[in-house]
Amino acid sequence: MTDLDRYHRQMLLPGIGEEGQRRLLAATAVVVGCGALGCASADLLARAGVGRLILIDRDVVEPTNLQRQSLFDERDASEGLPKAEAARRRLAAVNSGIVIRAHVADLHAANAEDLLDGAGVIVDGTDNFGTRYLLGDVSVKRGVAYCYGGVVGTRGLQATFVPGRTGCLRCVFEAPPPAGSTPTCDTAGVLAPVVQIVAACQAADALKVLLGRLDLLSGTMLDMDLWANQRRRIDVGGPRPGCPCCAERRFEFLAGERGGLATSLCGRHAVQVRPPEGARLDLPGLARRLAPHGAFTTTMFLVRGVLRGERGEDGPLGLTVFSDGRALVHGTDRPEVARGVYARYVGV
Numbered sequence: 001m002t003d004l005d006r007y008h009r010q011m012l013l014p015g016i017g018e019e020g021q022r023r024l025l026a027a028t029a030v031v032v033g034c035g036a037l038g039c040a041s042a043d044l045l046a047r048a049g050v051g052r053l054i055l056i057d058r059d060v061v062e063p064t065n066l067q068r069q070s071l072f073d074e075r076d077a078s079e080g081l082p083k084a085e086a087a088r089r090r091l092a093a094v095n096s097g098i099v100i101r102a103h104v105a106d107l108h109a110a111n112a113e114d115l116l117d118g119a120g121v122i123v124d125g126t127d128n129f130g131t132r133y134l135l136g137d138v139s140v141k142r143g144v145a146y147c148y149g150g151v152v153g154t155r156g157l158q159a160t161f162v163p164g165r166t167g168c169l170r171c172v173f174e175a176p177p178p179a180g181s182t183p184t185c186d187t188a189g190v191l192a193p194v195v196q197i198v199a200a201c202q203a204a205d206a207l208k209v210l211l212g213r214l215d216l217l218s219g220t221m222l223d224m225d226l227w228a229n230q231r232r233r234i235d236v237g238g239p240r241p242g243c244p245c246c247a248e249r250r251f252e253f254l255a256g257e258r259g260g261l262a263t264s265l266c267g268r269h270a271v272q273v274r275p276p277e278g279a280r281l282d283l284p285g286l287a288r289r290l291a292p293h294g295a296f297t298t299t300m301f302l303v304r305g306v307l308r309g310e311r312g313e314d315g316p317l318g319l320t321v322f323s324d325g326r327a328l329v330h331g332t333d334r335p336e337v338a339r340g341v342y343a344r345y346v347g348v
């Protein structure tokens, strides 16, 4: 067996062959977000032999993820493993012939360009509009195709934006909807089969991009509802005159908020608190400081446990702190509550 033999059924496809496979093995895909969509698309890209796969996620695996996040198992959830690392371990066992990097990090304006550096394609596995608009900005600024996907409830949307060929995310949706105005997976749930369809379309487009076959992209946005049996395709069209991003090259989201922030996480009943830039945390030291306040466990990635003396909307508050100083406060959706907990117990 040569290294290429495992890709035999893929190399049989028109336009791939050995040359195409070598091209994929030399390519880099960045999957941003390792939730439901990111698990499904990263699995396909790793099996396809994309040579360098970069996985970025800010969260840890929870039991409620297992219904749809196909790279994780019960042990990942009980260990509270970071999703990016759990996905990396699983995919390394699937394909040891490619390089897989995991970044346990929150992609934001100050680090987006660094984290996406070298991407041959950006694959969207995010769960929030703020990060999507950042990805859109980096895509246009760097001239890298962006495979957008989104699923809420039983509905899925998917499109691939190619700078210079199609319009961009902001040509289609000029601004994110106001916070709280749209359903989220928190309020509407998620039908796992829709995730698989949307992610499969994203992965197929990512392979077309990495193979240099932009002619095979549809130039449309897929809008489907698997429960209602509805499916339509909307023309994405070319760059829209006056688009702030791709016409005027004003990258407003990349230029955005860079300081510490508290953000409520979709579907998690948890708030992420991001420290000011450059903070680094001594995890064992933090674990010692937290010990009098509850039962905390420490791994090489994080410290987590339940705070005895803090209550959220419906029970005691949980706290997970990563080595970059970022924290998740579990059991609340209120940023001000999470900021207070962070200031009292972590305080970087």
Ligand SMILES: [Zn+2]
Pocket: 167, 168, 169, 170, 171, 172, 239, 240, 243, 244, 245, 246, 247
């Ligand atoms: Zn545009």
